[in-house]
Amino acid sequence: xASQEQFHSDxxxxxxxxxxLGGLTVVRxxxxxxxxxxxxxxxxxxxxxxxxxxxxxxRQFALEDMSFLLGFDPKMIxxxxxxxxxxxxxxxxxxSPVDVVDVIRPGAAAAVAATDGVIGVIGxxxxxxxxxxxxxxxxxxxxxEVMAQACPxxxxxxxxxxxxxxxIVLNVLCDYLRAxxxxxxxxxxxxxxxxxxxxxxxGKLMGPDVKLVSSAAAAAREARRRLQAAGxxxxxxxxxxxxxxxxxxxxxAVLGERFGGxxxxxxxxxxxxxxxxxxxxxx
Amino acid sequence: xASQEQFHSDxxxxxxxxxxLGGLTVVRxxxxxxxxxxxxxxxxxxxxxxxxxxxxxxRQFALEDMSFLLGFDPKMIxxxxxxxxxxxxxxxxxxSPVDVVDVIRPGAAAAVAATDGVIGVIGxxxxxxxxxxxxxxxxxxxxxEVMAQACPxxxxxxxxxxxxxxxIVLNVLCDYLRAxxxxxxxxxxxxxxxxxxxxxxxGKLMGPDVKLVSSAAAAAREARRRLQAAGxxxxxxxxxxxxxxxxxxxxxAVLGERFGGxxxxxxxxxxxxxxxxxxxxxx
Numbered sequence: 259x260a261s262q263e264q265f266h267s268d269x270x271x272x273x274x275x276x277x278x279l280g281g282l283t284v285v286r287x288x289x290x291x292x293x294x295x296x297x298x299x300x301x302x303x304x305x306x307x308x309x310x311x312x313x314x315x316x317r318q319f320a321l322e323d324m325s326f327l328l329g330f331d332p333k334m335i336x337x338x339x340x341x342x343x344x345x346x347x348x349x350x351x352x353x354s355p356v357d358v359v360d361v362i363r364p365g366a367a368a369a370v371a372a373t374d375g376v377i378g379v380i381g382x383x384x385x386x387x388x389x390x391x392x393x394x395x396x397x398x399x400x401x402x403e404v405m406a407q408a409c410p411x412x413x414x415x416x417x418x419x420x421x422x423x424x425x426i427v428l429n430v431l432c433d434y435l436r437a438x439x440x441x442x443x444x445x446x447x448x449x450x451x452x453x454x455x456x457x458x459x460x461g462k463l464m465g466p467d468v469k470l471v472s473s474a475a476a477a478a479r480e481a482r483r484r485l486q487a488a489g490x491x492x493x494x495x496x497x498x499x500x501x502x503x504x505x506x507x508x509x510x511a512v513l514g515e516r517f518g519g520x521x522x523x524x525x526x527x528x529x530x531x532x533x534x535x536x537x538x539x540x541x
Numbered sequence: 542x543a544s545q546e547q548f549h550s551d552x553x554x555x556x557x558x559x560x561x562l563g564g565l566t567v568v569r570x571x572x573x574x575x576x577x578x579x580x581x582x583x584x585x586x587x588x589x590x591x592x593x594x595x596x597x598x599x600r601q602f603a604l605e606d607m608s609f610l611l612g613f614d615p616k617m618i619x620x621x622x623x624x625x626x627x628x629x630x631x632x633x634x635x636x637s638p639v640d641v642v643d644v645i646r647p648g649a650a651a652a653v654a655a656t657d658g659v660i661g662v663i664g665x666x667x668x669x670x671x672x673x674x675x676x677x678x679x680x681x682x683x684x685x686e687v688m689a690q691a692c693p694x695x696x697x698x699x700x701x702x703x704x705x706x707x708x709i710v711l712n713v714l715c716d717y718l719r720a721x722x723x724x725x726x727x728x729x730x731x732x733x734x735x736x737x738x739x740x741x742x743x744g745k746l747m748g749p750d751v752k753l754v755s756s757a758a759a760a761a762r763e764a765r766r767r768l769q770a771a772g773x774x775x776x777x778x779x780x781x782x783x784x785x786x787x788x789x790x791x792x793x794a795v796l797g798e799r800f801g802g803x804x805x806x807x808x809x810x811x812x813x814x815x816x817x818x819x820x821x822x823x824x
Contacts, residue, residue, distance in 0.1 A: 304598050305588050310700065312789040315587050411709075414697040417593065426694075429712050506595040534814055 268490040271296040271500075272481065273327030274336040277319075278306035278503075279417065279510065280451035281338030282518035284361065285499065287478030288336070289520065292485075294495040298330045304504035304530050307413050308341040309382020309450065316345035316384060322533040324350055324358075326502070329536065332356060333490050336481055340365075340381050340449050340473060344388035357484055364480035365447050365473030366394035370402070372469045375444025379406040380434065380460075382413065382450055391449055405441055409434045409450075416452040419513065422459040431456065435463055445469040455517065501525045504533065551773040554579040554783075555764065556610030557619040560602075561589035561786075562700065562793065563734035564621030565801035567644065568782065570761030571619070572803065575768075577778040581613045587787035587813050590696050591624040592665020592733065599628035599667060605816040607633055607641075609785070612819070615639060616773050619764055623648075623664050623733050623756060627671035640767055647763035648730050648756030649677035653685070655752045658727025662689040663717065663743075665696065665733055674732055688724055692717045692733075699735040702796065705742040714739065718746055728752040738800065784808045787816065 274285055278301045285297055300323050302308075308316045320342040324335055335358045337343045337350060343360040351358045362385075369377045379391045386408040395404050411430050420427050438446065446468050448454055454472050461470055485491040499522065503510045507525040514522040557568055561584045568580055583606050585591075591599045603625040607618055618641045620626045620633060626643040634641045645668075652660045662674045669691040678687050694713050703710050721729065729751050731737055737755050744753055768774040782805065786793045790808040797805040 304594060306593075310589075310697075311587060312792075315788040410701045411694065411697055414593075414694055418693045426713055426716055430709055433709055505598040509595075530813075531817055534817065 270333040273332035284338035320346040364476035373444025378443035378446035553616035556615035567621035647759035656727030661726035661729035
C-alpha cells in the first residue's frame with residue numbers, strides 16, 4: 259500500500275489565490291484534510307477587496323494572480339475567492355494547463371445536498387450581482403428557491419479584527435440577515451471566504467435549523483476528491499505553506515494566523531507591476 | 542478690472558485625484574468657491590481603498606495617479622485623499638512641475654485656528670498610523686493635545702450608501718468616537734474625504750461645542766488662496782468636470798452625484814496598467 263501511494267504521489271504544490279487574507283480559510287480546510295500537501299498562496303492585498311469592483315476588473319486581476327502561481331509549477335489551482343470565481347472561472351479554466359477548483363460550484367453542490375428547502379446565499383456585491391451561485395443552484399436543482407444578499411461590510415469588519423460577539427458585528431449581521439431569518443432557509447451558503455470567521459455569530463442569528471455551508475470547506479473537499487481521482491495527491495509531502503502578497507507582508511503574517519489557523523512563517527512581497535507583466539496574453 | 546482679471550486668468554484645469562469617490566467632496570468645495578475653474582479628476586477605483594494599505598504601496602499608487610493627471614497640463618494638483626497625502630506628499634511635491642495642494646496641512650491649520658483645546662482626528666488606518674496630522678499640528682501648535690482614531694469601517698459604510706440616520710452608522714460612529722466624546726475635544730478633523738458625508742451624524746454625537754473641520758473644505762480654500770496669489774485663477778472659465786476612473790465608470794457616475802453634489806456627465810475608464818506605465822521614473 260505504502261509503495262503504491264508513493265508511486266502515485268505528486269510532489270508539486272497546490273496553488274491558491276485570493277484578493278487578500280480570506281483565502282487562508284480555504285488553506286486551513288485543505289491542510290486539515292490533506293496535511294502533507296505543499297501550498298503556494300498569493301494574496302493580492304494591494305488591490306483588495308475584489309468584491310466591490312466590476313467583474314471585468316476582477317477578471318483581469320484573477321488572471322494575473324493565477325499566472326503568477328503557474329510560475330511555481332503547481333498541480334492544481336484553487337480559486338479561494340468567490341468574487342474572482344464569479345468574475346473569471348471560465349477564463350481561468352481556459353487559461354490554465356492544470357485543473358482549477360473554485361469555491362462556488364462546490365459550495366452550491368454542498369448546499370443542494372444539505373437541504374430540500376430554500377437556500378440562502380450571502381456574499382460580496384460582485385459575487386451576488388454576478389448570479390453565479392443562483393445559476394449553479396438552478397443547474398443542480400431546477401426550480402429551487404434561492405435568496406441572495408450582498409453584505410459589503412462583512413469583509414472590512416473581519417479585516418478589522420472584530421470579535422464575533424462585538425455588538426457592531428451582531429448589528430450588521432442582523433441587518434443583512436433579517437429577510438433570510440423570516441424566510442426560514444434550510445441552508446445558507448457563506449459565499450465569501452472571509453465569512454467562516456463569522457460562522458458562530460451567523461449560526462446563532464439563523465438558529466440551529468439552518469445548515470451553514472462554508473464554500474471554503476466545500477472547495478477543499480472538492481480539491482481532495484479531484485487530486486485523489488487523478489492520482490495526484492501527495493500523502494508523503496511536508497505540508498509547507500509559502501505565501502506571497504502584493505502589499506503589507508507583516509500585516510498578513512499577523513492577521514493570517516487567525517484566518518489560516520496556523521503560524522505563517524514564509525510571507526514574501528511581490529509587486530502588482532510584476533503580476534501585470536506576467537499576465538497571460540500580456541505582451 | 543475685468544481686463545486685468547483676464548490678463549491674469551489661466552485656463553488650464555486643476556487636477557484632482559483620490560482612491561475613489563471620496564475626493565469628489567473636495568471637488569464640490571472647489572466648485573463652490575471657484576465655480577469657473579475646470580477640473581480633471583482621477584478616481585483609482587480599481588485599487589480603492591488606499592487607507593488599509595501600506596504607505597509604500599499607497600505612495601506608488603499616488604505617484605501613478607498624479608502622473609496621469611500631469612498629462613492634462615494642469616496648473617495645480619490637489620491630492621484629495623488623506624491616505625495618499627500621508628503616504629506621499631513630499632514625493633508628490635518633488636515629482637510635480639506645478640503646485641501641489643494636499644488635504645492634511647490645510648485641515649490641521651484650520652483645526653488649530655478653530656480651537657485652543659484638544660484636537661480630535663478621525664481617519665483611515667493609513668492616515669492615523671502615519672502620524673501626519675499629529676506632526677503637522679505639533680509644528681503649528683507645539684504641545685497641543687491631539688487624539689487620533691482610525692475608523693476603518695467608515696469608508697465602506699459611506700461607499701455602501703447608508704444614510705446618516707441608519708442605526709448601523711450611528712452604532713459604528715458611537716464605537717469609534719467614545720473616547721473622544723469623553724475627552725471633550727474643541728475641534729475634530731474629518732481626516733478622510735469620505736467623512737463629510739457623515740458630518741451630520743458626527744456633529745450630533747459630538748455635540749454643538751465641538752467644531753468639525755472638513756479637510757476637504759480646508760484644502761479647497763487653500764487651493765483658491767494659492768491660485769489667486771500666483772495669479773493663476775480663472776474666473777472666466779466654464780467650470781467643466783472631466784472624470785477618469787480605473788474601474789466601474791457607471792457606479793462612479795451614480796454614486797458620484799451624492800459625493801460631488803452635481804451631476805457627473807463625463808466619466809471615462811482608464812486601466813491601472815496605463816497608470817503604471819506612466820509612473821514617474823518608470824521605464
